[in-house]
Structures are given as structure tokens and as C-alpha cells.
Amino acid sequence: MAKQTTLNSLPIGTSARVTAVNGDSRITRRILEMGIIPGVSVQLIKSAPFNDPIEVSVRGYSLAMRRSEAAAIEVAV
Amino acid sequence: MASTLAHSLTIALAGNPNAGKTTLFNALTGLRQKVANYPGVTVERKTGHWQLNGGLADLIDLPGLYSLDATSLDEQIARNVITGEQKGVRRPDVVIAVVDATNLERNLYLVTQLFDYKVPVVVALTMIDAFEKQDHEINVPKLAKLLKTPVVAINAKSGRGIKELAKEVHLAAMGGAGDAPTFDEADEASGPHAKIFARYSFISKAVQESTRHNDTPKLRLSRKIDKVLTHKFFGLLILVAVLLVVFQAIFSWATVPMDLLEQGFGSLSALAKENLPPGVLTDLISDGIIAGVGGVVVFLPQILLLFLFISLLEDTGYMARAAFLMDKLMSNVGLHGKAFLPLVSSFACAIPGIMATRTIENRRDRFATIMVAPFMSCSARLPVYTLMIAAFFAGQTIFGFVSVAAVLMLAMYALGILVAVIVAFILKRTVLKSPPPPFLMELPEYRLPNLRTVIQNMLTRAWLFLKRAGTIILAISILLWALMYFPRDLSPAQPAPASVAQADAVETPPEDVIKESEQLKHSFAGKLGHTIEPVIAPLGFDWKIGVALIASFAAREVLVSTLSIIYNVGKDADAESTTLVSAIRDAKRDDGRAVWTPLTALTLMVFFVLAMQCMSTLAVVRRETNSWIWPIFMFSYMTVIAYTAAFLTYQGGRALGFE
Numbered sequence: 235m236a237k238q239t240t241l242n243s244l245p246i247g248t249s250a251r252v253t254a255v256n257g258d259s260r261i262t263r264r265i266l267e268m269g270i271i272p273g274v275s276v277q278l279i280k281s282a283p284f285n286d287p288i289e290v291s292v293r294g295y296s297l298a299m300r301r302s303e304a305a306a307i308e309v310a311v
Numbered sequence: 312m313a314s315t316l317a318h319s320l321t322i323a324l325a326g327n328p329n330a331g332k333t334t335l336f337n338a339l340t341g342l343r344q345k346v347a348n349y350p351g352v353t354v355e356r357k358t359g360h361w362q363l364n365g366g367l368a369d370l371i372d373l374p375g376l377y378s379l380d381a382t383s384l385d386e387q388i389a390r391n392v393i394t395g396e397q398k399g400v401r402r403p404d405v406v407i408a409v410v411d412a413t414n415l416e417r418n419l420y421l422v423t424q425l426f427d428y429k430v431p432v433v434v435a436l437t438m439i440d441a442f443e444k445q446d447h448e449i450n451v452p453k454l455a456k457l458l459k460t461p462v463v464a465i466n467a468k469s470g471r472g473i474k475e476l477a478k479e480v481h482l483a484a485m486g487g488a489g490d491a492p493t494f495d496e497a498d499e500a501s502g503p504h505a506k507i508f509a510r511y512s513f514i515s516k517a518v519q520e521s522t523r524h525n526d527t528p529k530l531r532l533s534r535k536i537d538k539v540l541t542h543k544f545f546g547l548l549i550l551v552a553v554l555l556v557v558f559q560a561i562f563s564w565a566t567v568p569m570d571l572l573e574q575g576f577g578s579l580s581a582l583a584k585e586n587l588p589p590g591v592l593t594d595l596i597s598d599g600i601i602a603g604v605g606g607v608v609v610f611l612p613q614i615l616l617l618f619l620f621i622s623l624l625e626d627t628g629y630m631a632r633a634a635f636l637m638d639k640l641m642s643n644v645g646l647h648g649k650a651f652l653p654l655v656s657s658f659a660c661a662i663p664g665i666m667a668t669r670t671i672e673n674r675r676d677r678f679a680t681i682m683v684a685p686f687m688s689c690s691a692r693l694p695v696y697t698l699m700i701a702a703f704f705a706g707q708t709i710f711g712f713v714s715v716a717a718v719l720m721l722a723m724y725a726l727g728i729l730v731a732v733i734v735a736f737i738l739k740r741t742v743l744k745s746p747p748p749p750f751l752m753e754l755p756e757y758r759l760p761n762l763r764t765v766i767q768n769m770l771t772r773a774w775l776f777l778k779r780a781g782t783i784i785l786a787i788s789i790l791l792w793a794l795m796y797f798p799r800d801l802s803p804a805q806p807a808p809a810s811v812a813q814a815d816a817v818e819t820p821p822e823d824v825i826k827e828s829e830q831l832k833h834s835f836a837g838k839l840g841h842t843i844e845p846v847i848a849p850l851g852f853d854w855k856i857g858v859a860l861i862a863s864f865a866a867r868e869v870l871v872s873t874l875s876i877i878y879n880v881g882k883d884a885d886a887e888s889t890t891l892v893s894a895i896r897d898a899k900r901d902d903g904r905a906v907w908t909p910l911t912a913l914t915l916m917v918f919f920v921l922a923m924q925c926m927s928t929l930a931v932v933r934r935e936t937n938s939w940i941w942p943i944f945m946f947s948y949m950t951v952i953a954y955t956a957a958f959l960t961y962q963g964g965r966a967l968g969f970e
Contacts, residue, residue, distance in 0.1 A: 263382065263504070264377075264378075266508075267377055267380070267507060268751060269416055272508075274511075280537075282543075289541070294413070294414060294416070295414045296533070298753075299750055299751050300642070303750065303751065
């Protein structure tokens with residue numbers, strides 16, 4: 235049974251599948267345009283020295299985002 | 312026939328940041344390129360000529376984009392260029408979509424958007440060598456078939472595929488838009504983002520069918536490098552080391568060519584004076600124009616060096632890592648992680664620092680950074696601090712071992728940073744208020760820098776500085792010169808001490824020094840000093856300091872030479888000159904009280920930390936914001952803050968019983 239959580243609360247190194255991207259702001263749109271859409275697999279690579287932002291691997295490239303942004307991304311582990 | 316067509320072609324280059332667009336643009340155009348702003352905005356417009364099939368085609372380099380949905384100014388401009396709505400730019404006949412093969416899916420997203428605009432598209436596939444090195448394979452003809460668009464694998468450095476690209480562009484220009492896939496049928500009713508999903512599912516399928524991936528990918532090299540470079544501890548340590556090198560370069564290495572330039576222009580100025588007939592015109596040429604041009608050119612070493620480093624850091628991919636490391640700290644005051652390097656550079660000089668803010672994409676973030684950059688104590692303030700400390704605080708210690716000079720110096724730097732933090736905090740909540748822009752930033756693969764791109768970028772920045780800011784700086788230099796030169800005092804030098812008397816009065820300065828001093832006192836600047844005296848009196852400043860404040864608008868360190876002239880020491884005295892120091896200590900007001908006390912000195916230092924005493928910075932802000940409003944705003948608010956802080960220092964000090 236897949237566990238539902240958000241991208242910002244994934245433990246470092248974990249892979250998960252995106253189930254939803256919440257919100258309807260410019261930021262939401264940009265997250266989707268960068269390829270983070272439902273169904274795609276993501277991996278939390280690391281967090282920056284002050285625990286924020288985080289580095290996420292998606293579609294074969296690395297994307298940095300703030301934890302507040304990652305909180306809108308629902309994933310299933 | 313073909314050549315006449317090629318001659319009139321307009322071709323746009325579009326692509327994600329880091330896709331290799333600049334390298335391709337440089338390879339196609341060589342040195343025949345022009346950088347300007349699109350009218351009314353700060354988005355850069357890069358154009359050049361491409362020798363295409365015997366003719367010359369106009370090549371437009373669009374800003375780096377992830378999308379054409381017009382959420383940012385860059386995207387809006389790019390879309391307007393592609394649709395032909397951008398004034399002064401012909402609608403492109405062909406768009407070359409630069410696509411990074413190692414990052415195919417996300418790069419193709421922009422391509423599917425280009426299809427919407429019914430413009431012929433040719434895909435230029437870059438980084439193909441790196442892709443193949445990772446043991447991946449790509450079937451280029453298959454990809455072209457799936458996209459229903461010509462695809463050419465290129466390598467701008469080795470020249471691979473460039474001829475084929477030219478052929479395909481030419482064919483596409485004659486053939487018009489093909490039947491590339493469209494995504495209009497995506498039902499927006501099923502959700503606001505249905506079209507994005509449709510594009511990506513098309514892309515995923517196309518990529519799956521045209522590439523074969525190595526099943527056991529080695530841990531990518533970039534990931535390995537990042538284990539150190541973005542490490543929680545070592546990453547920060549290395550960042551500090553990188554900054555130290557950059558800082559060392561612009562603070563200390565740059566001074567060698569800067570001193571040479573200053574000497575060179577000084578000799579040139581003297582040469583002009585010797586060889587031209589004496590008169591107003593000669594003085595204008597020698598002290599106004601030559602000195603003014605020198606004042607502009609002297610910034611070049613710092614600008615070239617800083618942009619050499621910035622280009623290197625950007626081209627290798629490290630800049631994004633630095634922003635990643637610093638974002639938390641910077642976002643606490645409402646700034647972007649990318650503001651860090653420009654602000655640190657501003658400790659050497661705000662001018663290259665402000666020019667470096669171009670790496671910040673969001674306009675409001677960028678302007679907030681520009682607005683606080685001049686609070687970082689730059690190297691031009693050092694002579695002022697040094698002079699004040701030498702005159703009043705030298706050799707003093709606290710608790711017997713902490714030098715007052717060191718504490719004061721540190722306090723001045725800290726004051727600037729503190730005020731910058733407060734102002735940034737306020738600006739981001741008022742005039743530059745905006746929802747927090749997404750940080751979302753690609754951490755591109757590390758790459759060896761392309762020397763040609765790096766050098767070209769460096770030279771372009773330097774040239775833009777000379778052209779745009781240089782003209783304003785020169786004009787104000789000449790104006791300031793005129794203020795101190797006119798009206799000419801034609802009466803013979805003041806009750807000239809008889810030359811015999813000079814023998815016993817060792818302290819009497821030479822006649823020309825006195826003459827120079829009298830001239831300045833009677834000039835417009837001198838009168839202006841008297842005019843502003845009532846305003847600056849509450850800060851403990853007299854009119855002579857007022858004159859020095861006006862003159863130092865040319866550059867802060869000019870304060871030292873202006874005080875030297877006004878106190879009859881001769882303009883060549885430097886900040887540690889003992890004659891200047893004693894002249895300052897001995898200066899008396901009309902009522903016999905000393906002009907300068909430790910409190911006045913401290914007040915002047917506080918004023919210099921915070922005041923916008925630098926026309927060159929204002930000229931650069933004008934250029935970088937493309938408006939006069941921002942430099943005027945900067946000047947006004949910084950002057951108000953500086954005045955208030957100086958007022959509090961002086962009056963507070965007096966209330967506490969200091970003189």
C-alpha cells in the first residue's frame with residue numbers, strides 16, 4: 235500500500251511518485267512546466283546547509299526548490 | 312534566388328537556460344553581435360548576423376526560457392518576438408529551438424509550445440557528445456519524425472552539424488510551418504493545466520521511442536561533485552573560499568591596473584596642461600575631460616575581473632550552487648539566493664556588484680538587491696575612514712589591547728550591512744512588494760567553461776558600462792569640475808606673503824597651493840558649501856566640509872583631496888598624510904572652536920557609510936533599471952537615512968557630553 239505524503243517531508247534519498255500538485259498560482263504552473271506532473275517519479279537528493287532549499291531529481295535533471303514550494307507537491311512512496 | 316532569400320531571413324534562437332544557446336549563438340555570429348535592451352524594459356536583446364547560404368541572416372538570441380506562458384517579462388518579450396508583436400523586430404522566419412540532449416524531456420516542453428505559434432521550427436540538439444558518453448543512444452531521425460520537425464545534432468565547439476543546421480533552416484524558411492503536433496484539443500475544462508499534461512505525455516512517448524538509455528547509469532559526475540560543493544559544511548567553506556578569491560581579485564589585484572590607469576591619466580592631464588596654451592579650454596581638457604574619462608576607465612579592471620569570475624562561475628554551473636547554499640539566509644530578508652554574490656562584490660565596488668545582479672531573473676528581487684548594494688562599504692570609502700581614524704583615533708585602545716581603529720572599521724562595515732538588511736526587508740514589503748517569486752532553479756550539470764563565451768561576456772559587460780554609464784559619469788564629472796572652476800577668481804592670489812617672509816615661516820604653503828585653495832573657496836562649489844551649511848550644521852559640519860561633500864559626489868575618495876585643497880595642503884596629500892591630519896586637527900571655526908572633534912569625525916564616517924555619494928553608481932543604476940526613477944529614489948532615500956543617522960550620532964554624542 236503506497237504511503238501518501240508531500241515532497242518536502244520525504245526523507246533524503248527517497249524516491250516517490252507524484253500524485254498531485256496543489257494550488258493554482260504562478261508557482262504551481264511553473265512547477266508543472268518544469269516537468270513535475272502527476273505520475274512522474276521524483277527523488278529527494280539533499281537539503282541545503284540551513285535545511286532549505288532542497289534538491290530534487292526529476293526527469294533526469296536536478297531542480298532546487300524551497301520547502302514551502304515542495305509542500306504543495308503530493309507524492310506516494 | 313536562394314541567396315536573396317537568405318539575405319532577408321530573420322532567425323530566432325530559443326531554448327532553456329544552460330542548453331548551450333549562447334555557445335551556438337557565438338559560433339554562428341562570431342564577433343558580429345550587438346547587445347541592447349528591448350525598448351522600455353531591462354530584457355537584453357542580443358542580435359547578430361549569420362552567414363547563411365551565401366547571404367547574411369539576422370539572428371536574434373532570445374532570453375533563456377523554460378516556457379512561453381508569459382509569466383515573466385523574459386517570456387513575454389520572447390513570445391512577442393516570435394509572434395512578431397515586438398516593435399522593431401521582424402517576425403522570425405524560423406525559430407531554432409536549442410535542446411539539451413542530456414535533459415531532453417524538459418527541454419522539449421518549450422519546443423511543443425513553439426509549435427503553437429505556427430512558426431517553422433528547427434531543433435538543434437546540443438550536448439549530444441555528453442549524452443552519448445553516458446552510454447545513451449538517441450535516434451535523431453526517429454525523433455524528427457515523431458516531432459514532425461527537423462532535428463539536427465550539433466556541437467558548436469567542434470562545428471559538428473552546423474552546415475546541416477544551416478541547410479535545414481533554409482529549407483524550413485522556404486517550406487513554412489509543417490504539420491507539427493498541436494495540443495489545442497487538450498480539454499482545459501478538465502483542469503487548468505490539462506495542456507501541460509498533454510504536452511508532457513506526448514514528450515514522454517516521443518523520448519521513450521527515440522532514445523535508449525543505459526540501464527545501469529553510473530552516478531552522474533555532477534552528483535559526485537555536489538557531494539562536496541553543496542555539502543552542509545564543506546560546501547559553505549568552499550563558497551567562502553571562492554568569494555575570498557573573487558574579493559581578493561577585485562579588491563587587491565585590480566588595484567594594480569587601476570593605479571596604472573590613474574597614473575596614466577594623471578600624466579596625460581599634466582601633458583595636456585604643459586603643451587596647450589594656458590586658459591579655460593586647456594583646463595577643461597586637462598582637468599575636466601581627461602580626468603573625467605580617467606574616472607570612467609578606472610572602473611574597468613574591477614568590472615572585467617568580476618565578470619570574468621561571474622562568467623566562469625555561471626558557465627561551470629557553480630553559480631546556481633552558490634544560490635542554493637545561500638538562499639535560506641538571503642530569503643530571511645526577502646532577497647534571492649542569487650543576490651549573495653552581487654552584494655559581496657559590492658564591498659569592493661557597488662558598480663560591478665549592481666551589474667552582476669543581472670543573474671537574478673525576478674525584476675523585483677533584482678531591484679531590491681540593486682537598491683541595497685551601495686550600503687556595502689566599498690573600497691572608495693576606505694580613504695575617508697582611514698583619514699578620520701588617523702586624525703582622531705590612531706593608537707587608541709580599549710582594555711589596553713583592542714585597537715579603536717579596528718573596532719571603528721568593523722563597526723562601519725556592520726552598520727552598512729545592518730541598514731541594508733533593514734531596507735531590503737522594508738522594500739520587499741512596500742514598493743517592491745510581490746508574492747515570493749518561485750525559487751525553483753535548475754542545478755545544471757557541471758561543465759568545463761567555454762573560454763570564448765566567458766571572454767565575450769566579460770567584454771560585452773565592460774563595453775556596455777563604457778557606453779551607457781560612462782557617458783553619464785563623464786558629463787557629471789565635467790559639471791562638477793565646472794562647479795569648482797568657475798567663476799574664475801582673477802584677482803592676484805590672496806595677500807600674498809612676501810617671498811622673503813617665506814624663509815622663516817616653514818609652515819606657509821607654496822603660493823600655487825594657496826591660490827588653488829582660494830579658487831575653490833570662491834567657486835560655485837564653495838558658494839554651494841556656504842548655502843548648504845545651515846542644513847549640515849546640525850551634523851557638526853561647516854561649509855568647508857560641505858564643499859568636500861559636494862566634490863566627493865564624483866567619487867567618495869575625492870573627499871580627501873578636496874579637504875587637502877581647502878586646507879592648503881595641496882591636492883596630492885593622501886589619507887595618511889601627516890600635514891593633512893594636522894591641518895584637520897587645527898582647523899578652527901569663526902568662533903575659535905575646533906571644526907573637527909572625534910565626534911565630528913565619527914559623524915562623517917557614519918554619513919559616508921550610508922549616503923549615496925557616488926554619481927557612477929547612480930549612472931549604473933540608471934542603466935540597469937532603465938529608468939531615472941530608481942536612481943533618484945536611491946539617492947533620496949539613502950541621503951535621508953544618512954542624514955538622520957549622522958544627526959542622531961552628532962546630537963546624541965553631544966547629549967552624552969562629547970564635544
